[in-house]
Amino acid sequence: MDWRDQVRKVVPYVPGEQPQGTGFIKLNTNENPYPPSPAVEKALAAVDADRFRLYPDPEAGVLIGALSERFGLPKDRFFVGAGSDDVLGMAFLTFFNGSLPVLFPDVTYSFYDVWADLFRIPYEQVPLDEHYEIQAAGYDRPCGGIVIANPNAPTGLAKSLSFIREMVENHPDVVVIVDEAYVDFGGESAVGLIETYDNLLVVQTFSKSRAMAGMRIGYAIGNPELIAAMQAVKYSYNSYTMNLPAQIAGAASLKDEAYFKEQVDRVVATRERAKAALAELGFQVLDSKTNFLFCTHPEVDAETIFAALRTKKIIVRHFSGERVKAFLRISIGTDEQMDTLFAALKEIIGDGR
């Protein structure tokens, strides 16, 4: 026997590049181009460094309290973690322990199948239709659970609340996870349904609309029984997943809703402008409700464009999967960054034609 025989074999998720140098225009990981609320910096500066010697509140009371206030829901509806990846991963581990396959789209956040593989959860990927839309029909069968990113990534397309309601009502016997990482940019949130359906878990993040990817804050909203089940699993893994700065920064962000709305509106306005500009360059652009655009050019290969942009220090995202390899996923930057992108694309497309 060899210790290597016992090692868990996995094929990890590959995160987008995080270049450590400067001078890049970074449109590859759907970060917000604007900084978080000034209230965040202020709250962090006010922390007495002596508090770092103590364990943080395992219940993250300050952060949960601020979420409770923001959503007008009792505290026991919230679970927090180190980014929505931590929250989703823990939800998979908590709720998907049956023998029937968990269902999610074939084109969606590419961490879902990675978590399923990691935790040995059976799953099946339901194909999007030819317009890259999620189809209800494919989910109309017995399963171990359902995971829907809404809006979906990397397509950017959103489903209506009636679709989510249909999923949850048709599958009262399993947990339906709705991953709303991008919802603030134009989707319809299912948070209003959690008091009606005890099998619905909604997951959101501070990484996109709240411009706090560097802080790692995600949360789930659901009925107290779902949340308690996740808490038990969390307390069986790591009592203190949220460090003190994350708890304080997260709470501060939630208390500055005016700033939040303003930044989100700016990103949405730039997105709509970018959609038109890309169309003008000949791109086909899906109708995004997120802070990124998923687009393909009928004449110039996506990988060629990706590489050409990279030499100009503009980083976008390209996925190699069969159904998406013709596309680029472009995060929405500042107006200035997008103008630089359009100029670069004009050159590249012109050369490539």
Place this chain on the structure above:
Amino acid sequence: MDWRDQVRKVVPYVPGEQPQGTGFIKLNTNENPYPPSPAVEKALAAVDADRFRLYPDPEAGVLIGALSERFGLPKDRFFVGAGSDDVLGMAFLTFFNGSLPVLFPDVTYSFYDVWADLFRIPYEQVPLDEHYEIQAAGYDRPCGGIVIANPNAPTGLAKSLSFIREMVENHPDVVVIVDEAYVDFGGESAVGLIETYDNLLVVQTFSKSRAMAGMRIGYAIGNPELIAAMQAVKYSYNSYTMNLPAQIAGAASLKDEAYFKEQVDRVVATRERAKAALAELGFQVLDSKTNFLFCTHPEVDAETIFAALRTKKIIVRHFSGERVKAFLRISIGTDEQMDTLFAALKEIIGDGR
């Protein structure tokens, strides 16, 4: 079918109380009584808040670089996580996937059996001897892995390096994890052995000796193959476990070794003084190489003392397990805090006798 049938059933670890009010003398979770290095506060204050909008470096390069320098070992020997709980939990998930039981002491860090249960890992607890010492003989059999806390908790007793070498050499076919959460307070570290043995993983933390429990920083040291296996599992769960403040604060702490040594020496001096003071009050105190004392009083019940101290706003730790319920675990505070404790104990013991 009900979604509840699929929920993972667990019995979580119960962390020590983290009172949110003031006025407590908190000697229950082995935190450092002194603040982290001033370099930590300075480094955090220098961070441009605009960086929070970006994902942190998934490789935690700044922190790994500082660890590499501190230990004089190449960077590929290090794995970092959100506290040593995150690191240990991930090590369990990565390395313990066989059918033979993983072995660890019956009295040890009470998270080991929780992780094993969470991940459905078979395990057996090997009894400490009558002096609460770890005995090599109990581990002399085929197994799925070995986990030794050295120094052990909550006993505080340390094993020699030759014992660790024996474990690692007798079990080349499985991974041996040495949990050195408390090693800086007087234990012998096994880090020097990792270049010799490819099945040895050493885990340490910033929560105790570096006074940074609130930041959640732990790390593992091992050969590159072990580290790569853990990285693959980590990247299959959460690409970014360490937020930006944790990476920066951790690196800053590692660069101020003079402060670190000074604070550790102070804690050790107080521990030795406390050991004598407790003995004078009639306690039997195990020979601690940590920042806590494990002690029992022949005349007054531990739970009685625990409760009496709690009414005086002094919080220590009491475990309910059969072999440890006669003991209290008392973290080392400042000299002043300890003097208050001794005075309180004198009253309680006097009353109880």
